[in-house]
Amino acid sequence: MMKLEAIIQPSRFESVKDALLEIGIEGMTVTEVRGHGRQKGHTEVYRGREYTVDLLPKIKLEIVLADSLVDRAVETILKTAKTGKIGDGKIFLSRVDDAIRIRNEDRGENAL
Amino acid sequence: MKRLGVLCCCLLFVSLLPAARLHAQQASTASQEIPKAVTEKLNQLDQKVAQAQSSADNAWMLVSAALVLMMTGPGLALFYGGLVRHKNVLAIMMQSFALMALITVLWALVGYSLCFGGNGPVIGNFAHALLRGVGADPNPDYAGTIPQMTFMVYQLMFAIITPALITGATAERMKFSGTLLFMTLWFLLVYAPMAHMVWGKGGLLNASLGGHFPTLDFAGGTVVHITSGVSALVCALYMGKRVGYPKQPMPPHNLVLSFIGACLLWVGWFGFNAGSALASNSLASSAFVATHFAAATAAAGWSLAEWIKNGRASALGAISGAVAGLVAITPAAGFVGPMPALVIGFIAGIFCFWMVTRFKAMFGYDDALDAFGVHGAGGTIGALLTGVFARAIYNPIYGAENGVNRPTGGLDGHWIQVGYQLVGIAFAWVFALVGTIVILKVVDLVTGLRVTQEQEVEGLDITQHGEEAYNLEA
Numbered sequence: 001m002m003k004l005e006a007i008i009q010p011s012r013f014e015s016v017k018d019a020l021l022e023i024g025i026e027g028m029t030v031t032e033v034r035g036h037g038r039q040k041g042h043t044e045v046y047r048g049r050e051y052t053v054d055l056l057p058k059i060k061l062e063i064v065l066a067d068s069l070v071d072r073a074v075e076t077i078l079k080t081a082k083t084g085k086i087g088d089g090k091i092f093l094s095r096v097d098d099a100i101r102i103r104n105e106d107r108g109e110n111a112l
Numbered sequence: 113m114k115r116l117g118v119l120c121c122c123l124l125f126v127s128l129l130p131a132a133r134l135h136a137q138q139a140s141t142a143s144q145e146i147p148k149a150v151t152e153k154l155n156q157l158d159q160k161v162a163q164a165q166s167s168a169d170n171a172w173m174l175v176s177a178a179l180v181l182m183m184t185g186p187g188l189a190l191f192y193g194g195l196v197r198h199k200n201v202l203a204i205m206m207q208s209f210a211l212m213a214l215i216t217v218l219w220a221l222v223g224y225s226l227c228f229g230g231n232g233p234v235i236g237n238f239a240h241a242l243l244r245g246v247g248a249d250p251n252p253d254y255a256g257t258i259p260q261m262t263f264m265v266y267q268l269m270f271a272i273i274t275p276a277l278i279t280g281a282t283a284e285r286m287k288f289s290g291t292l293l294f295m296t297l298w299f300l301l302v303y304a305p306m307a308h309m310v311w312g313k314g315g316l317l318n319a320s321l322g323g324h325f326p327t328l329d330f331a332g333g334t335v336v337h338i339t340s341g342v343s344a345l346v347c348a349l350y351m352g353k354r355v356g357y358p359k360q361p362m363p364p365h366n367l368v369l370s371f372i373g374a375c376l377l378w379v380g381w382f383g384f385n386a387g388s389a390l391a392s393n394s395l396a397s398s399a400f401v402a403t404h405f406a407a408a409t410a411a412a413g414w415s416l417a418e419w420i421k422n423g424r425a426s427a428l429g430a431i432s433g434a435v436a437g438l439v440a441i442t443p444a445a446g447f448v449g450p451m452p453a454l455v456i457g458f459i460a461g462i463f464c465f466w467m468v469t470r471f472k473a474m475f476g477y478d479d480a481l482d483a484f485g486v487h488g489a490g491g492t493i494g495a496l497l498t499g500v501f502a503r504a505i506y507n508p509i510y511g512a513e514n515g516v517n518r519p520t521g522g523l524d525g526h527w528i529q530v531g532y533q534l535v536g537i538a539f540a541w542v543f544a545l546v547g548t549i550v551i552l553k554v555v556d557l558v559t560g561l562r563v564t565q566e567q568e569v570e571g572l573d574i575t576q577h578g579e580e581a582y583n584l585e586a
Contacts (some may be wrong), residue, residue: 044363046363047428047432047468048468048470048473049358051361051363052361052369096189
């Protein structure tokens with residue numbers, strides 16, 4: 001079992017979600033986040049005062065996957081979330097020890 | 113309207129004459145007098161004409177009064193509310209709203225009388241205290257065709273919005289209690305005398321009712337905008353900067369609110385300026401048009417300046433420009449034609465852009481929402497340009513001589529008017545400056561002016577009013 005965290009451009013979110021659904025990934029947790037990597041943000045001007053906005057809005061997806069699905073999921077996200085410009089985001093993978101479904105206490109991959 | 117009334121009477125008289133002559137011949141009396149019945153009828157008709165005029169004027173003036181109130185709430189409250197950070201939005205709106213209540217009470221008790229009672233040079237008297245003698249009959253000194261009650265409530269709306277403008281400079285850091293005390297004193301000691309001097313009978317700066325320095329101020333360039341704008345600057349300097357200014361970013365929290373507010377201000381300003389004709393006449397029409405035109409070119413002027421300087425024209429710039437143009441045309445609206453209005457607006461848009469972007473940065477004062485940069489600066493340039501562009505064909509305020517209107521402003525060849533305007537401007541500046549410093553000292557001693565640093569960081573909504581504007585979890 002792996003946990004996949006992807007931080008992506010808000011504008012690509014709908015396409016990513018649809019593409020993941022298509023390859024059979026049905027559960028995900030989505031958060032609106034702010035942050036920056038190498039992308040430097042932009043400046044806004046209000047009545048002559050300039051503000052540098054360096055924390056930009058992003059979408060964070062969290063999905064826990066059976067090992068067999070991980071490669072396809074990563075591939076799908078890479079394909080759909082990429083615009084080719086700086087600020088497209090990152091994917092992080094980490095191992096998950098266990099999962100428990102609260103409703104019936106299923107464990108491991110059965111709980112996904 | 114008056115001309116129409118006279119015309120009606122003449123026509124009626126002419127149409128009645130043959131009948132009267134016939135009657136006289138039939139009776140074959142020697143009397144040359146018009147029969148009593150006819151004079152009576154004519155008098156009745158005269159009264160009817162006057163009543164009709166009064167009804168028309170009164171309808172427009174009541175609508176205007178409502179429009180001017182709408183400028184404060186929700187107009188100004190939204191305009192300012194959107195410009196502050198989200199933790200201070202209720203506080204700034206509440207200040208405007210509280211003034212709607214506070215100034216109304218003060219106005220009823222003594223305010224109206226101090227502004228429009230008596231004929232002293234500096235301030236009114238207590239003749240109309242508790243609104244004594246203010247009823248259905250007109251006050252012929254000011255508005256001869258509408259009930260004095262209407263005139264009184266119309267002027268009240270100006271007294272409400274003027275102090276509310278100052279809250280733009282003290283935003284995000286002034287105590288609510290201090291605000292109320294400051295505004296009470298400011299209304300009594302700065303607004304009331306200024307309003308009387310410029311608009312009151314016998315006032316030092318009055319142009320048509322016996323002032324020494326006839327200052328042209330149709331709807332409040334000096335009384336409303338210079339006094340509030342200059343006082344705003346004094347407040348900003350006296351109170352100091354907000355915590356974190358200018359290092360910490362403090363962008364407007366919701367420009368949509370400001371946008372709606374600015375649009376309401378634009379519409380409300382028709383009541384403010386066109387209503388200042390105090391009648392539903394051709395002067396109201398010309399003031400209406402001048403008002404609208406100036407707002408348009410000022411929005412364009414500010415946007416253009418911004419486009420050249422920053423490479424983009426912003427929504428905040430366009431609405432700020434429109435307000436600056438409306439401020440600048442306020443003293444001029446009832447004296448200038450449509451083309452000068454376009455010019456005045458354009459100049460004001462560019463000038464106020466420079467004031468809030470460059471001038472403020474040069475001196476580093478924290479006029480949080482640019483009450484001085486827009487109202488002080490726009491009011492001053494507007495009052496000055498009124499002296500240049502005023503023409504008697506729009507408003508023969510100095511009367512006529514041998515059937516010819518006396519000249520009013522520079523375009524009429526009466527350049528001395530520019531000098532009078534400068535006197536009026538200087539008076540308003542000095543009066544607001546000195547008055548506000550004294551009042552700030554007093555308020556500082558009694559209630560204090562600023563919230564504590566902790567309260568300021570937490571926000572005025574919670575610390576001053578115990579509530580939040582946006583309860584997203586609710």
